[in-house]
Amino acid sequence: MFDFHNHFTDKSAILCPADLLPKYYTEQRWEELKRLMPKHLGEAGLDKRFFNTVSLEEQKRRLTEILVFAKENSLCVTLHCVQCTSHMLEVLSSVKPRFGTVIWHGFTGSAETAAILYKMGVIISVGPRLSPDKIKEVLSANSLFVVETDYEGSSEIEHKQRLEDVYNKVAAALGKSVSEIEEMCFETAAAFTT
Numbered sequence: 391m392f393d394f395h396n397h398f399t400d401k402s403a404i405l406c407p408a409d410l411l412p413k414y415y416t417e418q419r420w421e422e423l424k425r426l427m428p429k430h431l432g433e434a435g436l437d438k439r440f441f442n443t444v445s446l447e448e449q450k451r452r453l454t455e456i457l458v459f460a461k462e463n464s465l466c467v468t469l470h471c472v473q474c475t476s477h478m479l480e481v482l483s484s485v486k487p488r489f490g491t492v493i494w495h496g497f498t499g500s501a502e503t504a505a506i507l508y509k510m511g512v513i514i515s516v517g518p519r520l521s522p523d524k525i526k527e528v529l530s531a532n533s534l535f536v537v538e539t540d541y542e543g544s545s546e547i548e549h550k551q552r553l554e555d556v557y558n559k560v561a562a563a564l565g566k567s568v569s570e571i572e573e574m575c576f577e578t579a580a581a582f583t584t
């Protein structure tokens with residue numbers, strides 16, 4: 391099983407460094423990443439909890455720059471969004487990322503937002519926090535999805551368990567098998583894994 395967002399392992403998973411988040415971002419690190427050009431950037435995004443130290447305008451400016459850079463260089467981006475949905479949609483609609491190259495991780499938004507993201511070709515990532523009903527609702531509005539744990543711990547067993555739980559939950563919610571779900575995720579996020 392593949393974990394599309396976590397902070398624990400890059401084995402069968404996309405390991406996401408947090409150094410482009412509003413909390414940790416530095417110009418120096420960003421310049422360095424532009425030189426290194428990793429295939430995958432982020433997580434990066436908007437976070438209301440840090441407006442007092444990094445203004446919304448500055449967070450949007452940084453994120454726009456990251457998304458434009460990714461678009462121009464065919465890189466992938468994982469998005470982080472805390473209480474900034476409308477601002478995030480605004481940034482995405484101005485940049486217009488390439489289809490299937492952006493994952494909105496830990497998606498907990500509405501079906502309406504999911505439908506807007508579908509039109510933009512933005513993938514939503516389902517984590518442990520979504521209930522089966524909510525999974526059904528958002529994935530019927532946006533069939534571009536992947537599965538994640540966002541695991542930050544240090545136990546391989548615990549990580550594996552969490553990943554299995556989310557896959558099982560999504561499979562049950564959609565009335566499909568886990569291997570069908572895996573296949574769908576790989577197809578959707580091919581740009582991230584190949």
Ligand SMILES: [Zn+2]
Pocket residue numbers: 395396397406433540
């Ligand atoms: Zn994370």
